[in-house]
Amino acid sequence: MSSYPSTVVFTSISETPISITEHEDLAAHExxxxxxxxxGVVRNHDGGEQVDKLFYEGHPHAPEVLAKIAQDIAGEFDGVRIAISHRVGMLAIGDVALTAAVASAHRAEGFAACAELVERVKKELPIWKNQYFSDGHTEWVGSL
Incomplete structure (x- = not known):
């Protein structure tokens, strides 16, 4: 058991660019x-088709849901510090869509907590993406 309490240091749904380095710095601690x-970076393909850009749309409660997911992970993993953000709006190929950083006393806990955090965000966060393909068609992914 860690002598340092688990904590969520930062969560955000952002329309502006997000930086993995900033999240690592926020999570880090002596x-x-x-x-x-x-x-998570926007790639130029999906299902064999060329993607030009993505539009992410979030539910108005997405910030609260993201904070809850991060808090749940902090409660499940001992002595972790969490910083996580997701972008919304129009993103170009190569833009960062999701950043997550987890600090821990030892690497095994950090890897496990970060993996579970990302998996839960992908399953539970009410953010949907509209893919814009090179042939002109679009496709919503994750829509309810």
Whole structure:
């Protein structure tokens, strides 16, 4: 058991660019020996089709849901510090859509907590994306 309490240091749904380095810096602490991070980047293809850009739309309660997911992870993993953000709006190929950083005393806890955090965000966060394909058609992904 860690002598440092788990905490969520930052969560955000942002229309402006997000930085994995800033999230790593927020999560880092002198008590932590590991900072594990994930950076989800907009890619130029999906299902064999060329993607030009994405539009992310979030439910008005998305910030609260993201904070709750992060808090739940902090409650499940001992002694972690969490910083996470998701972008909304129009994103170009190569833009960062999701950043997550988890600091922990040891790497195993950090990897496990970061992986679970990202999985829960992908499943539970009410943010949907509209993919704009090179042939002119669009497709909503994750819509209810």
């Amino acid at each position: 008590h932590m020996g590991a900072v594990v991070s994930f950076c």
